[in-house]
Amino acid sequence: MGYEDKDYVTRMAKQAGEVLGGLLGKKDAEEILSFGEEKRASDTLVDAIILRKTVKADIPEILVIFEDAKNYLKEQGSPQWQDGHGPTEDSILKDMASDASYVLVQNEAIIGTIALVGGVDPVYEAIEGEWQGDLDYVSLHRVAVSQRTRSKGLGKVLLEQSIEKAKELGYQDIRIDTYPANKPMLRLIDKVGFSYCGMVQFPFKHGERKAFQLLIQ
Structure with missing residues (x-):
């Protein structure tokens, strides 16, 4: 031709x-x-991803994700989750007992994990700053995605789906915190719409955290 x-x-x-x-x-x-x-x-990546409750069979893979996240933070020079202050199997089991533990799954593979913890958090109540409103709230803790899937936007997907789950559970006040030097997490928190409210202090060395809030209208 x-x-x-x-x-x-x-x-x-x-x-x-x-x-x-x-x-x-x-x-x-x-x-x-x-x-x-x-x-x-x-047909985007998001279409194939779901957030579901954690089951016991998920625990080994969640522990791998947590361990990889700890190592990554250490490589970045961050003290967050170091010296025994990161998530453990006990914390996963405790979250599961209160129906708070979730995993992000793609094609049956676990690619992220998070805890949606409802109720008053004593650390959050002692904020150096001010939360907005006095609604019942849910706190997002122990947030991590698989290091095998870094730079694919899955952290944002995890937070967005967790926010939707919190809304399904009836919460209009969602809170989260991170270490002040954790720039990737700070950018992520900003991207999904949280507002900075002040500083909180967990009861251990390097326990200072920036605290954020998202109010659902």
């Missing part, structure tokens, strides 16, 4: 698109002419 033949095919395809567009509408016509490529391109 020569250059002129290719131009002819291009013109015919364009004309076919215009005709189909007039009959079906632009979007449907594009899907037909692209043989579904547009649809496949719109």
